[in-house]
Each structure stands twice: as C-alpha cells, then as structure tokens.
Amino acid sequence: MSHKRIPKRKAAFAAGTVVALGAAAILLPNANASQDGSSNDAAAIAPKTLKATDASDLASQLEELLGDAFAGSYYDSDSQQLVVNVISGDNNNVIVQAKKAGAKVREVDNSLTELAAGAKTLKEEATIPGTSWAVDPRTNKILVTADSTVTGDKWNTIESTVKSLGSDMATIKKSAGTFKTFVSGGDAIFGGGARCSLGFNVTAGDGSPAFLTAGHCGVAAEQWADAEDGQPIATVDQATFPGDGDFALVKYDDPATEAPSEVNVGGGQTVAISQAADAEVGAQVFRMGSTTGLADGQVLGLDATVNYPEGTVTGLIQTDVCAEPGDSGGSLFTQDGSAIGLTSGGSGDCTVGGETFFQPVTTALQAVGATLGAGDAAGGAGDAAGGAGAGDDQAGGEEAGAGAGDEAGAGGDAGAGAGEEAGAGEEAGAGGDASASPGEEVGAGQEVGGEEAGGDVIGGEETGNGAGDAAGDAAGDAAGQTHN
Numbered sequence: 439m440s441h442k443r444i445p446k447r448k449a450a451f452a453a454g455t456v457v458a459l460g461a462a463a464i465l466l467p468n469a470n471a472s473q474d475g476s477s478n479d480a481a482a483i484a485p486k487t488l489k490a491t492d493a494s495d496l497a498s499q500l501e502e503l504l505g506d507a508f509a510g511s512y513y514d515s516d517s518q519q520l521v522v523n524v525i526s527g528d529n530n531n532v533i534v535q536a537k538k539a540g541a542k543v544r545e546v547d548n549s550l551t552e553l554a555a556g557a558k559t560l561k562e563e564a565t566i567p568g569t570s571w572a573v574d575p576r577t578n579k580i581l582v583t584a585d586s587t588v589t590g591d592k593w594n595t596i597e598s599t600v601k602s603l604g605s606d607m608a609t610i611k612k613s614a615g616t617f618k619t620f621v622s623g624g625d626a627i628f629g630g631g632a633r634c635s636l637g638f639n640v641t642a643g644d645g646s647p648a649f650l651t652a653g654h655c656g657v658a659a660e661q662w663a664d665a666e667d668g669q670p671i672a673t674v675d676q677a678t679f680p681g682d683g684d685f686a687l688v689k690y691d692d693p694a695t696e697a698p699s700e701v702n703v704g705g706g707q708t709v710a711i712s713q714a715a716d717a718e719v720g721a722q723v724f725r726m727g728s729t730t731g732l733a734d735g736q737v738l739g740l741d742a743t744v745n746y747p748e749g750t751v752t753g754l755i756q757t758d759v760c761a762e763p764g765d766s767g768g769s770l771f772t773q774d775g776s777a778i779g780l781t782s783g784g785s786g787d788c789t790v791g792g793e794t795f796f797q798p799v800t801t802a803l804q805a806v807g808a809t810l811g812a813g814d815a816a817g818g819a820g821d822a823a824g825g826a827g828a829g830d831d832q833a834g835g836e837e838a839g840a841g842a843g844d845e846a847g848a849g850g851d852a853g854a855g856a857g858e859e860a861g862a863g864e865e866a867g868a869g870g871d872a873s874a875s876p877g878e879e880v881g882a883g884q885e886v887g888g889e890e891a892g893g894d895v896i897g898g899e900e901t902g903n904g905a906g907d908a909a910g911d912a913a914g915d916a917a918g919q920t921h922n
Contacts, residue, residue, distance in 0.1 A: 483534070483537040483538050485517075485519040485520070485537075485540060485541060485542040486519065486520075486540030486541075487517075487518045487519065488513075488518055488519065488520055488540070489518075489774060490513050490515070490718055490720075490721035490722065490772055490774075491713075491715045491718075491721075491772055491774055491776050493511075493513045493519075493520040493718050493721070494513075494715055494716045494717065494718040494721070495715075496520050496539060496540060496541060497511040497520060497522070497541075497718060498716065499539065500522055500535075500536055500539055500541060503535060503539070504522075504524065504532050504535065504536065506525070506549065506550075506551070507524050507525050507526065507527075507532040508522070508523075508524065508550065509523035509524055509525050509546050509548065509549050509550055509553075509575075509578065510522075510523045510546075510550060510553075510573060510575030510578070510719075511523060511541070511575055511718070511719070512575045512576050512718065512719035512720040513718045513719065513720035513721045513737075514542070514720060515720055515721065515722055515736070517542075519541070519542045520540070520541045520542065520718075521541065521542045521543075521544055521575075521576075521720075522536045522541040522542070522543055522544070523544050523545075523546040523575055523578055524536060524543055524544070524545055524546070525545070525546065525547075525549050526545050533545070546578040547578065547606065548578050548579065548606070548607060550573075552607070553573050553578075553579075553580055553607070556580050556603045556607050556608055557571060557573070557580060557743065559599065559602070559603060560580070560582065560599060560600075560603075560608075560743075561743065561750075563595070563599045564595055564596045564599040564600075565745055565750060566584075566588060566592050566595065566596055566745060567587065567617075567745050567746065567747050568584060568585040568586075568587040568588045568592075568616060568617050568745065568747075569582065569583065569584050569585070569588060569596055569617075569745045570582070570583045570617065570742055570743060570744040570745065570756070570793070570795070571583070571608075571742065571743055572738070572739030572740065572741060572742035572743070572754075572756045573739060573740065573741065574719070574738065574739050575719050576719065576720070577609070579606070579607060579608055579609055580603070580607060580608040580609075581608075581609060581611070581738070581739060581756075582596065582600050582608055582609065582610040582611070583610070583611055583612075583613050583793060584596055584610065584611075584612055584613065585612075585613045585615060585616045585617045585785050586612075586613065586614060586615060586616055586785075587616050596610065597610060613785045613786070613792060613793060614785070614786065614790065614792070615784075615785030615786040615787070615790075615792045616785055617744060617745070617746055617747075617783060617784060617785050617793075618746065618747070618763075618783055618784075618785070619652070619654045619684075619746060619748070619766055619782065619783035626664070626666075626728035626764070627651065627655075627662045627663065627664060627672075627767075628662065628663045628664075628665065628666050628667075628668065629655070629658065629659030629660070629661055629662040629663065629670070630658055630659030630660075630661075631659075632655065632658040632659055633666070633728070633764050634651055634652060634655035634658075634662075634728075634764070634766045634767040634768075635651070635726070635727045635728045635729075635764065635765055635766060635767045635768035635769075635781065636649050636651055636767065636768070636769075637649060637650040637651045637652075637767050637768060637769050637780040637781075637799075638650050638699070638701075638711060638769055638777050638780075638799065638810060639697035639698060639699055639700075639811065640687070640697075640803065640808040640809060640810055640811065641808060641809050641811065642675065642687060642689055642806075642807070642808050643806075643807035643808060646689050646690070646693055647689070647690045647693065647695045647696075647697040648672070648675065648687055648688055648689040648690060648697070648808060649672070649687075649688050649690075649697065650685060650686070650687060650688075650767075650780055650799065650802055650803075650806075650808070651685075651686050651688060651766075651767030651780060652679070652684050652685065652686065652766040652767035652780055652781060652782055652797065653677045653678045653679030653683060653684040653685045653686045653797070654679040654680075654684055654748065654766065654782070654783075655686060655766055655767050656674045656676070656677025656678075656679065656685075656686025656687075656688065657677050657679050657686075659674075660673060660674050661673050661674070662674070662688055670691065671690060671691055671692070671695075672688045672689060672690045672691055673688065673689055673691060674686055674687075674688050675687045675688065675689045675806070676805075676806050678805065679748070679749075679751065680746065680748055680749030680750055680751045681749070681750075681751065681752070682751075682752055682753060683751065683752070683753055683754075683797050683801060683802065683805065684751050684754070684780070684782040684783075684797045685780055685797045685801075685802035685805065685806070686767075687802075687806040687808055699711045699712070699810060699811035701726050701769045701771060702726070703726055703731075703732050704726075704731050704732060709771065709775060710775050711769075711771060711775050711776070711777050711810065711811070712774075712775045712776070713775070713776050713777070713810065714776065714777045714778075714799045714800050714803055714810045715772065715776035715777070715778060715799075715800070716778075716798065716800055717737045717740060717755045717778050717779065717796075717798065718737060719737050719738065719739060719740060720736060720737060721736065721737050721772065722734060722735070722736055722772070722773070723735065723736070723737060723757060723759060723770055723771065723772055723778055723779075724759075724770070724771055724772070724773065725757075725759045725761060725765070725768060725769065725770050725781060725794070725796075726768050726769045726771075727761060727762075727764065727765025727766075727768035727769075727781060728764055728765065728768065729761075729762045729763060729764030729765050730760065730761065730762050730764075730765055730788045733759050733760050733761070733788060734759065735757050735758040735759035735760070735794075736757060736758055736759075737755060737756070737757050738756045738757055738758055738793075739755075739756035740755060740756075741753055741754075742754040742755065742756040742795055744782070744783065744795050746783060751782065751795075753797075753798065753801060754782055754795040754796060754797060754798075755770070755778070755779050755795065755796040755797075755798055756793060756794075756795055757770075757793070757794050757795070757796065758791065758792075758793065758794075759794050760786060760787060760788035760791055760792060760794065761781055761783075761784060761787075761788070761794045762787045762788055765781050766781050766782070766783065767780055767781055768780070768781040769781075770796045770799075777799045777810055778796070778798070778799060779796030779797055779798055779799055780796060780797040780799065780802065781794065781796055782794075782795045782796055782797050783795055
C-alpha cells in the first residue's frame with residue numbers, strides 16, 4: 439500500500455494471460471458467470487462458471503436461502519464452480535434450490551451446528567498455545583493443527599480431544615513450525631521497535647484518512663512511521679488483539695494525507711483495490727508484505743481459532759500462503775482487486791511453507807466503522823474521468839474508477855478490475871496512473887499517464903521480494919525481529 443502519491447510508472451494490464459507471481463507462474467482465468475435462460479432444464483440447473491468473489495457472494499446468498507440445510511461451501515478453482523454442502527434429509531427441494539442458483543451440490547453428514555459444537559469442545563478442553571482449528575468444507579470436518587511446541591501432555595490432550603469427537607468429525611495434523619504473530623516489517627511501518635506492514639488504506643468514520651493493519655501491531659506501539667527511526671505519520675485509533683480478531687485502525691496524523699486504495703506490489707507497480715469481499719475456501723489469493731513481497735496460495739478454512747502465545751484469536755482465515763516476520767498486517771487480496779484479509783500470523787516461512795492466518799477485512803471494517811478506500815480524504819482532484827485526455831472511454835464496459843468509487847480526474851488513477859483493459863493503446867489521462875489487478879499483462883508500448891508502461895509483468899523477474907519503493911533498504915534491516 440502507499441500512504442502518499444509518488445510519481446511512478448504503473449502497469450496497464452490486459453486480461454486472460456499467464457503471469458509470474460513471486461516464484462510461481464500461475465494461470466489466472468477471468469471467467470464470468472455463465473448465462474441463464476436456457477430452455478433446457480438440465481442446462482438451467484448446471485453449475486455456473488464463476489469468479490472467486492462471485493462464488494463468495496453466491497455462497498452468502500445460499501446460506502441465507504437454505505438455512506439449517508446449508509453445511510458450508512468452497513470454490514473449486516479447477517472447474518471455477520461453487521460447491522455447496524447440504525444436509526438434505528427428506529427435503530430434496532434444498533438440492534434443487536442450490537442447483538438452480540448455480541452451485542454444484544454435495545450431500546454431507548455434518549451440519550454447521552454439529553461442527554460448531556465440535557469447535558466448542560476443542561475450545562473448552564484443548565485451548566493450548568500452538569494449536570488451531572477451522573472447519574474444512576472440502577472434507578466436512580474440523581481440521582486441527584498443532585505446531586512443534588505441542589508435545590508430551592499437551593499433545594496427548596489435543597489428540598484425545600480430537601479422537602473424542604470422532605474420525606468423521608475432526609482430523610489432526612502436525613506443523614513443523616511454531617504459531618507466532620509476524621511482527622518485525624504493502625509498505626513497511628515502524629513503531630516502538632516493532633516492524634509491520636500496512637494493510638489497506640481506508641476512510642475512518644469521521645472522514646479522516648487511515649489504514650488497517652494487524653491488531654497485534656496496534657497494541658505493540660501507539661505511533662507508526664513509514665521509515666525506520668523516522669517521524670511518526672499515524673496514530674493508533676482502535677486495536678483488537680487477542681480476542682475476537684486481530685486488526686487495528688491507524689489514523690494518519692496529517693488530515694490532508696493522500697491515501698489511495700491500492701496495494702504496492704513492488705517494482706513500481708500497484709494493484710487497484712475496488713471493494714472488500716469475504717474469503718471463500720478454495721479461492722486463490724495473494725499476499726503482500728514488506729519482508730517477503732508478493733506470495734500466493736489458497737484459502738483453506740474460515741472462522742479459524744488460533745492459540746498464539748499471547749492469547750486466543752477467533753474468526754480468522756486459514757491459508758497455505760507463506761509469510762515471515764514483518765509481514766504482519768499486510769494485504770491479502772484477489773486478482774480482481776478485492777480486499778480479503780490482513781496478515782495475522784502462522785507457522786513456517788517462505789522457504790518451507792506453512793500455515794498463515796488472516797483477519798477478514800469485512801469484519802475489521804465493520805468493527806472500526808471505516809470504509810475501504812480513500813474516499814473524500816484522498817480527493818484532491820475531484821475532476822471527472824473525462825478530464826485532461828481521459829475522454830469518455832470505459833474500462834471493460836465499466837467506468838474507470840479511482841479508489842472506492844471516486845472519479846479519476848487529471849492526475850488521478852484509472853483502475854481496471856479483472857478481465858478489463860485500462861485504456862489499452864490509449865492514454866489514461868494527463869499525468870494519470872493506470873492500475874490493474876494481478877493476473878494481467880503489462881501492455882507493451884501503451885501510454886500510462888503520458889509515459890510508456892513498458893513490457894514488465896507483475897511479479898515477474900522485475901518484481902522481486904522487497905517492499906517496493908516505500909520500504910526501501912530499511913525493510914531488510916529489521917527483517918529478523920519477531921514479536922512474541
């Protein structure tokens with residue numbers, strides 16, 4: 439993330455291409471929902487092809503529609519379909535309803551109520567530092583994880599508790615690392631000898647510019663700077679950790695601070711963030727942190743409980759995305775520019791892998807009363823997107839927007855979502871920036887803000903693992919610090 443606007447070349451991307459993110463080359467298709475209206479009944483109830491964020495929206499709708507029959511869901515990234523677990527009993531109508539909505543339906547044994555009861559038993563009998571548990575809808579069971587510190591009587595306790603739930607209700611696995619919060623060094627922020635990462639810029643309830651980061655960062659220091667030993671630029675307004683989440687709202691000290699709704703992914707490139715969305719198990723996600731840069735992986739579980747040494751945190755997202763000390767608070771987002779989470783902690787590193795947990799952004803925004811993006815606080819220009827050369831062109835049939843619904847004027851951003859072109863072969867406006875989502879290729883020779891974007895690819899050989907422009911050399915200096 440950037441807390442201030444820095445002149446730089448930003449990449450305009452074309453949809454439907456293969457790009458390198460971190461060390462892996464990943465195909466990120468940009469599929470839209472299939473069309474309804476077929477006269478053929480079988481086709482009418484065939485599972486729809488969906489983007490991950492659309493699948494998450496559909497899952498929320500089906501949870502409300504199906505009631506107690508809904509037993510969780512996950513996103514099948516291979517087929518790009520939403521899979522919904524149902525407890526049908528004698529009521530086959532719930533299956534028909536789910537299929538008509540566009541989901542692939544699977545009948546399972548364990549209801550969400552039964553799984554919640556199992557999680558309650560674990561909380562009462564096995565709340566041990568170094569353990570975690572989350573519902574895995576792909577197995578319809580509770581996945582319990584114990585790190586390397588859980589040995590002897592502790593291991594016996596957690597193992598016996600899992601066995602008491604039954605093999606059809608819960609499973610347990612060992613993690614080679616240790617669960618810890620990732621405080622050390624989006625952009626790096628520094629406070630009280632700790633180093634974290636900025637998550638997402640937001641507008642606080644009073645209209646002032648602010649950002650979200652991890653709660654354990656917010657309780658570690660009251661004031662935060664954007665450079666090691668630098669002057670503070672922001673002050674913690676609210677922080678939750680441990681307990682019902684791991685998030686903090688930090689307000690910029692200067693009310694005129696420009697706080698664009700974007701993630702700095704290194705190499706002078708940014709990703710426009712257009713909305714906050716809930717995670718869906720199986721969906722592909724990307725994490726940016728000031729220590730390890732850009733990494734990707736999948737969502738493994740929701741509503742996870744993690745027992746850190748500092749205390750228990752509930753309501754987290756479990757993933758297989760790697761992270762290391764200093765990545766705490768960093769951005770978790772999707773290829774279409776949806777804000778998903780804030781890095782909390784986990785085990786392992788980006789060499790051997792491991793589990794990493796994230797605070798859901800939607801929950802954090804609601805708790806602190808903030809809205810995603812810069813809003814009026816980042817305003818400045820206030821001009822329409824047609825100003826200074828942008829004309830009335832639209833990106834992918836939608837109006838090119840900057841931040842959270844703001845209009846991009848001269849000097850503003852023209853943000854394109856997944857599958858959209860940000861002025862391919864056109865100019866994004868005089869002095870304007872063109873941001874795009876990962877999974878899209880830089881348009882070689884296109885003009886972005888009056889400059890050539892070149893042919894770089896996000897996260898490719900040019901991206902690297904640093905924090906980008908804002909973190910600089912300071913990001914490496916403090917990489918070894920860990921908060922316990």
